[in-house]
Amino acid sequence: MPAVRILLALLLAVASLPALARDALEETPAKILFGAAREPAPLEARSIGSYAKGCMAGAVALPVDGPYWQAMRLSRNRNWGTPLLVDFLEKLAADGAKKDGWPGLLVGDMAQPRGGPMLTGHASHQIGLDADIWLTPMPDRRLSAKEREDLSAVSMVDARRRRVDPSVWTPARTRIIRRAALDPRVSRIFVNPAIKKQLCAEAGADRAWLSKVRPWWGHDFHFHVRLDCPRGWTGCVPQKAPEPGDGCGAELDSWLAPPKPPKPGAKPPVVRPPRPVTLADLPAACRTVLLAGEADARATAPGAPPVEAGAAGPLPRKKPAD
Numbered sequence: 001m002p003a004v005r006i007l008l009a010l011l012l013a014v015a016s017l018p019a020l021a022r023d024a025l026e027e028t029p030a031k032i033l034f035g036a037a038r039e040p041a042p043l044e045a046r047s048i049g050s051y052a053k054g055c056m057a058g059a060v061a062l063p064v065d066g067p068y069w070q071a072m073r074l075s076r077n078r079n080w081g082t083p084l085l086v087d088f089l090e091k092l093a094a095d096g097a098k099k100d101g102w103p104g105l106l107v108g109d110m111a112q113p114r115g116g117p118m119l120t121g122h123a124s125h126q127i128g129l130d131a132d133i134w135l136t137p138m139p140d141r142r143l144s145a146k147e148r149e150d151l152s153a154v155s156m157v158d159a160r161r162r163r164v165d166p167s168v169w170t171p172a173r174t175r176i177i178r179r180a181a182l183d184p185r186v187s188r189i190f191v192n193p194a195i196k197k198q199l200c201a202e203a204g205a206d207r208a209w210l211s212k213v214r215p216w217w218g219h220d221f222h223f224h225v226r227l228d229c230p231r232g233w234t235g236c237v238p239q240k241a242p243e244p245g246d247g248c249g250a251e252l253d254s255w256l257a258p259p260k261p262p263k264p265g266a267k268p269p270v271v272r273p274p275r276p277v278t279l280a281d282l283p284a285a286c287r288t289v290l291l292a293g294e295a296d297a298r299a300t301a302p303g304a305p306p307v308e309a310g311a312a313g314p315l316p317r318k319k320p321a322d
């Protein structure tokens, strides 16, 4: 979106000016600032903040083509993640093809080059540890860039009957989700409640992996994998471990129960749109991430504001590649 890039360029150009101009940076919704970043922050890789309120330093791109995967919707520029996430996807893709009869992954949204809130879709996917994987297997040819934009994902769910659609669901889908859940780096996998129900039915005696697979609305044409914060990344806010047990009982049934009809005469709740998240709402180190590289050119300019390292500690520079 060129207009957004122009806006960011203007904001960055004025960020070294005193108070008034800096206010523009403070007041601009963070999704516009982070949505305009086209390149990763040249800092050591790190996830900062929580999955739904944070950013990422030192991102790497998942190559758009691999032996067992293809990245989709390339125009969104969301095939970025921590090196950990890219490594996870490449391993899952290869293992799924060799062991589960899943020919390859179609990879949907990961994160923006510097993570952060997005202009469209997704509350999470902000710190480079989340990825959406289509429940449609990779075809046996390279898709064109246009096909990667246009190809429709297939819903696996018969919403009316609140179950998977037997005309599209196959056990190979259970196997690839199980494969992802068995990776010790994975914290959660989100799937539609109807899909979780199907996984519960197909799992047999081997059920421990089901605890990581959580029901959530949507997620009917893809599954969402979330990795844990790696040890040692201070400032990365993990989720609690999932409840033990397979999660196939009463709680899952409550997701699948028909909605209760509203009480007669009850007014629909008033939903106010939330105030947009700004830089001040994100961890302080996300300011460094946003301005890294962009700010260097002005670092010696008189009046340039100090680059804040944030409560989580200074951000180390990326080591030069050998």
Ligand SMILES: [Zn+2]
Binding pocket: 122, 125, 130, 131, 132, 224
């Ligand atoms: Zn997702």
